[in-house]
Amino acid sequence: MREVAALSGTSLKTVSRVFNSVPTVDPVLKDQVLKAAKRLNYIPNMTAGSLRRANGKTNTIGILLEDTANPFSSALYRIYEDIAAEHGYIVLAGSLDEDQNREHELVNLFISRRVDGLLIAPSGKDHAYLKREVRNGVHFGFVDRPPINLSADVVLSTNREGSQEAVEHLISFGHKRIAYLGDNPGIYTAQERCEGYVAAFKKAKITVDPTLIFKGFESEDQAITSLRNLMRSEKAPTAIFASQNLLTMAVLRALHAEGLEHKIAVVGFDDLPAAELLSPGLTLVKQNLAEIGRLSIQTLLGRIDGDSSKSLTQVVPTTLVPMGSGEIRPK
């Protein structure tokens, strides 16, 4: 920058003004500056700039996702990337893998990079530790799951209602023995979805068979093995509700291995890329990721811009998409 000022015969401040598009700069000088910059191949150092800049803003936000390689997270990431770019922000992303420690580490790491705000699909069970950061001026938004012991903006799907709708759908096709597959109930979404399952039975006045509720498999292989055993047993269900995409995959693999994909009905929660190419097509409860992403980042950017109104909880509806597998009737 000094060199640019020298070569263009101006001062540092004028160069700075040019690159910050301050309107009150003599067009002649501006031209000289730009020419000099081009010749020296000068690109301003944004990170140095934010050091002294008014509010210390870095125009960077951090995003903590479950696993950037999984379709749910990567779709969200892309939405964040685009909306952030529109607003002149850049995104730092990290994967949590359901690990609380990793959440803490990444929060610290990103704060050490001075992100203006952080969007978290939390793995942690307690977010009181963030209060100190909030006091230091970092803004937080939660996605997919609410914060615990902290008041902050959050965007959620209708996990409970969506699950209930899925199970009611199965019941409406005549199913009474419907298995539930879910994650560990410590996870908010898992808990909600399980309650939706139970609520559907309650509403239909059917007793829930607890031996058909499966939670917290250790691995996909273990899930598949358990499922295959279940399918072969006397107590085999006539339908299965898989409350999450990895579990849905496990169900499909198990059904495939047993050759039962046209016999046992399946509804899965969360999108799966090739759902309609399967036979039968896979009936799903889809989350509206575009809307979830949009709401969460826009709310966060609003906070960074100074909106200090009360914390907001926004809920985005899911959609049941019948594709075939959920419309199989019990034999």
Added chain:
Amino acid sequence: MREVAALSGTSLKTVSRVFNSVPTVDPVLKDQVLKAAKRLNYIPNMTAGSLRRANGKTNTIGILLEDTANPFSSALYRIYEDIAAEHGYIVLAGSLDEDQNREHELVNLFISRRVDGLLIAPSGKDHAYLKREVRNGVHFGFVDRPPINLSADVVLSTNREGSQEAVEHLISFGHKRIAYLGDNPGIYTAQERCEGYVAAFKKAKITVDPTLIFKGFESEDQAITSLRNLMRSEKAPTAIFASQNLLTMAVLRALHAEGLEHKIAVVGFDDLPAAELLSPGLTLVKQNLAEIGRLSIQTLLGRIDGDSSKSLTQVVPTTLVPMGSGEIRPK
């Protein structure tokens, strides 16, 4: 930091030393510093640090991918994220969407954030513009496609050989009329894969029917429509080689719509999440993303660490995985 020094009764430099794990610090002072830091909730500002630090390194690398939402890119991203973290680096990622301008913009944006290096799955057709940045000390690595008019490290798959193997596989099952679906030949991988297709025919001494070669569809819908027309025509192929995952999806949708999935053989290039759940299972040529990711980032980190040996081209083999759809014989 000043406050921490004050509260702990030491100097700035000692605080700095503590947070940079300099071993020659009196344990007593170190303790005082850490206590004060905790009390003040102090987290060092890395970006300020890198301003003055020896080499000006930011421990940040930029990654330019085709589209962070697609499985190919997001799988790579995750590998980069993990390996970068192991080495104390952080990753900035952006999507190119096959747009040259976007490539230029993001390179500039990331350089304005002073990344130490940049990994690019390029959309551009000319990378001479990067020479200036190379001279300024930014390091570059290319992934998936080579740079043009620039000497730089690159990691590629065996696109040509993998495609040839796929088509030979189809030929070995008795196919002679094999359609080729590819991207615009301006794209390196598309060109290579098409050559592999042609080479397989040459080797088998079968004449290529140019009316079975399809390139550069505008949209998935257009691809599906064209394919359905083709499948219904007199000149329908007995097998299809789709040289990229989105095209493979289009083929599957078209086959499904026509009810021909058990009649026409298909081999696809690139992985597809639910390949083995389809019926028939989908025969694929898989790229070794883990290896591609590992090699590319490790080479880049080596460059950042000062390795200035000649530019390296590394080639990672693909694997043909028969799953059913590629083993259908012509009727």
Added chain:
DNA sequence: CTGAAAGCGCTAACAC
């Protein structure tokens, strides 16, 4: 409309 001086938070270099 422009420039000089001070300082953002930190680390290099050099004393002590």
Added chain:
DNA sequence: GTGTTAGCGCTTTCAG
């Protein structure tokens, strides 16, 4: 082992 001084590249403040 520790502290002081200068300065990274930029923006602020304030005087011209």
